[in-house]
Amino acid sequence: MDRAQRSGMGRPRGFDADEALERALQVFWRQGYEGATLTDLTNAMGITRTSMYAAYGNKEALFRKALERYTEGPASYMARALEKPTARAVAEYLLNGAVQATTRPDCPAGCLGVQGALATGEPGQAAHDALVTWRRSGEDAICERFARARDEGDLPADSDPARLARYIATLAYGISVQAATGVPREGLRQIIDTALQTWPKSRPEPS
Amino acid sequence: MDRAQRSGMGRPRGFDADEALERALQVFWRQGYEGATLTDLTNAMGITRTSMYAAYGNKEALFRKALERYTEGPASYMARALEKPTARAVAEYLLNGAVQATTRPDCPAGCLGVQGALATGEPGQAAHDALVTWRRSGEDAICERFARARDEGDLPADSDPARLARYIATLAYGISVQAATGVPREGLRQIIDTALQTWPKSRPEPS
DNA sequence: AAATTTCAGTACCTATCGGTACCGAAACGA
């Protein structure tokens, strides 16, 4: 099913499967899993329903493949961030990457991993669960990176990697919501600056 | 239409409109606008489609009324936060309120204002826009409160209220995503603690 | 060239979507 494998081989696929998947990704990104209809998807992909089902399985499988592509494409800043030398650099690169990815002029605002299926009815449950897993695994990766940083002395010995990772991930999610709300790139960058600074020193006693 | 107003008066409503709206709110909260079908809604509300349309108009109007109820109910911590004496207290109360509201045992995890319609297809556009407006107006209210704090000397004269407000709102949105991901209340509270502290002091030169 | 295989596309499937016409019954003012 997946590919022409048997003897005769037959006619090869007449469209670029990667390009079509990219189009599907854009639709899921913009409209969410439930909001993206088969008609929306196949129109954007430039193929018929039949070809879509033959090539990807069904809507849910298409979503999963789109999510994979998203991880390796627009969200690849995540993997790169983890390779930065210090925890602080990891956090900065990650948050800046989130700002970039959620405000690309040629892509929908926001993050597929957040807005793809945050709250769904029964038919979208599988997509919802897939994104929960996606977010958790991302946060776990940050946590492990921070744990390493602590072991290396890059972070204080008494710091809590899981807590820091959750904090950074929370900021990234919040940034993606703000992007979906329409906040421009510069406004999001200010959030990072504020987050990585202290709360402004207030006068001790205002009254 | 809206209420029995004309001469004869006629038979009064046989169900509690507030209670029914509360049930609808729960469904929208859990499943989002597009994921909540009329059948889901009316089943939860305990009334028929006919009664729903007569009492509320249509699905979109029901959603708007549910959002109002949400603002005055589960999200009322927002208004209370703005009355706190200092900007710092406003921020703390707001974030703690977000944690509470997004992790109530008897309600769906997360925030309706975020997950109700973050990414939708064409039929959910109106709900999407309503939530964008909702989030913006909330953030504006925080901004104005912070501006007042600055004028009062509660915040430094050179601080940027809009920037601080956006930062706090971003954290609240991120917290709601984390809640929807399944992070328990205690985990969310740690995020607040981390956010309101400085980034942990790292050793100046790790290498 | 023949035989095979999978292509892309039309047409259609059942189920369900949001929304409505119509119904008898119940509750009001007079």
Place this chain on the structure above:
DNA sequence: TCGTTTCGGTACCGATAGGTACTGAAATTT
């Protein structure tokens, strides 16, 4: 009690959801 009004409920509306059978053409191997 009567007339009026709106109630709650069934049945149904056209449109569309996700998914599939079937068709004829095109590309591959032998």
